[in-house]
Amino acid sequence: MFFYVRGAQSILCMDSQQQSVFRDIPSVNDCMGWLVASGTLDDIPLQRLKFCVRHFLDIVRQSIQTNRKTGAIVSDRQRLLEELAHFVRQYHGLGLRRVINGTGVIVHTNMGRSLLPMGTMATLRAAAAHYSNLELNLDTGKRGSRYHHVEGLLCELTGAESALVVNNNAAAVLLALETLASGKEVIVSRGQLVEIGGSFRIPDIMRRSGARLVEVGTTNRTHLRDYQQAITDDTGLLLRVHCSNYRIIGFTSEVNDAELIGLGKKHDLPVMEDLGSGCLIDLSRFGLAKEPTVQEAVAGGMDIVTFSGDKLLGGPQAGILVGRKYYIDQIKNNPLNRALRIDKLTLAALESVLRLYLDEAQALREIPTLAMIALPEAVLAERARALCEQCHVLLADYAVFTVQRTCSQVGGGAMPEQNLASWAVAVEPIALKISQLERRLRQTSVPVIGRVEADRLLFDLRTIAADETDILLAGLQAALQPGRDERT
Incomplete structure (x- = not known):
């Protein structure tokens, strides 16, 4: 049309x-x-x-x-x-709608990043429908701090002295730089000057903060002496950015945390690390490469660590700062903090998710992002076979359905080139082009999003919940039926 x-x-x-x-x-x-x-x-x-x-x-x-x-x-x-x-x-109709994610990308930025645990929904409903003690100290009856509700949890989980939460990680980085290094130099390895989705660039954020970027080293190799030679009386901060969305391989070298922290102490300079993905659990047991955890960065002596709430943490969109109280207090007192603060719904969701981390097994079971990462390949294969059989029974006249071994990705700018073995149902329509089927599925009452590979449309079972297969089947029936009008 x-x-x-x-x-x-x-x-x-x-x-x-x-x-x-x-x-x-x-x-x-x-x-x-x-x-x-x-x-x-x-x-x-x-x-x-x-x-x-x-x-x-x-x-x-x-x-x-x-x-x-x-x-x-x-x-x-x-x-x-x-x-x-x-x-x-x-x-x-509502602009923000539910979709079925069959791409196999777990933390899919275009589809809302991390899903929240079911138990968090009740917490959100209570916070939204009723008054709360957001900034009311129930012990004294006086005004309190909204950050009090999660600060203790964050310190308990990470080992940090203090914590603060703002509306996203870009804001966390901006606020920390503006507080601690406005008008001063910030030294960063050239190989860590990242750009992530939405045109978030470390040099741009630094410029907005009022800090002056000092690049050291080369794209692939940076040494401790590069930092040492760059330090002047105008240096305000040493910054390390974890390259969570890309890898430089081959002839490479980077200064490790311990060396950088030692240099910072020698020159009485704060050292900050932007971890980005915000991992609190070692996920290497599930076949992924070892990702530094927030606890490890704090225990190693980082003065400030920043990370996202809606990536590997598996919570709502938020930017989290943890570290030494001396520096976090300065950041809290920055007037810019008010412009970047989180609302009661983000706070309620974050507290609910963080509480799950008090029991690691419960976190892996109930936080959807972690549960999808941990799904065994055998379970996915069984679910793929069952879905393929249902598709064949209902729609064999319109398409060929096969079970295919594939790879899922963590996504969200985390763990580049790291794949999780998975299983998918591949669809080859008989009377339609793949592009037509893909478009029609986006226009169903609950849009279904797959991944096109080798002239087939794949639906990766890792990111399709067990209770979503009926919706997927209904979408396929609506999209594959002959004579359906194209509304494009």
Whole structure:
């Protein structure tokens, strides 16, 4: 169809056929009358209904000038009105919707990163629906600190003296740099000047903080003497950035934490590490490479450690700072902290997730990000075979279904080039192109997102929950059925 193009253009010149089609376009009042009489959109306010009708008709007019096939749709009044009703329903629908993630990427940035534990949902509902002691000290009856609810937990779990939470890790890095090194030099290894999704670049954040970047070493090799030679009276901070979203391999060298911390102590300079992914549990037991944990960075003597809440931690979006109280207190007192603070829902979700880490086995079982990483390959293979059999029984006339061994990824800018062995159901449609099937699945009532490989659409069972297979099957049935209109 034509209506996903937005905007309208002036009619500068039209041939007689186009003019005839334009005369067939119904008026706004006619369309409103039909929609109201149909009774199918009674839940939509009339003001929104009229706005959608006008928008739809503008797009029809634009489409007539660029697509002659539109004329046939306009002349079929019943079809046009049905398309209008579909457009209104789609336009009025929620923008943020549930999707089925069949890509095998566990922490998928485009699909909301980490899923929250089921138990956290009750905590969120209570925090949202009722008043809370967000900044009320129940012992004294006076105003308290919102950070008190998670600071103790973070210190207990990481071994840090103090902690602070802001709205994301970029904010955490910005706030720390602005507090401790504004107007001063910050020394960073050239090989650690990362850029992550959304154009977050360490040099840009540093510039915004007022700190002056001093690069040392080369792209692939940096030595302790490079830092030593760069230190001046204007140096305010030594910064280490964990390269969680890429790897430099081959002839490489980086200064380890102990050496950098020792240098910082020698020159009375704070040393900060941006860990990014925020791992609290060693996940190497599940076939992944060893990722430094927050506890290890703190125990090693890092003065400030920053990390994300919604990556390997498996919680809500947040930027977490832990470290020495002397420095964290300065960061807390920065007026910029108020502009970056978290709300009560983030706080409630984070506290709920952190409490699960008090029992590592419970965390691995109940935090979805960790549970998906820990899923045994044999379980995934069994689920893939069962789903493939269901697909074959229901849809063998429309596609070929096979079980395929594949690889999942952690995602979210964490653990590059690290794969988890997994199993998927591969779909080869008989009458459709892969691109058509992929597009149709994105337009089902619950969009289904897969991964295209070698002219097949794969659905990796690692990121599809057991209770989501029925939704996936319904989506495939809707997308594969013959004669389905393309609304693109």
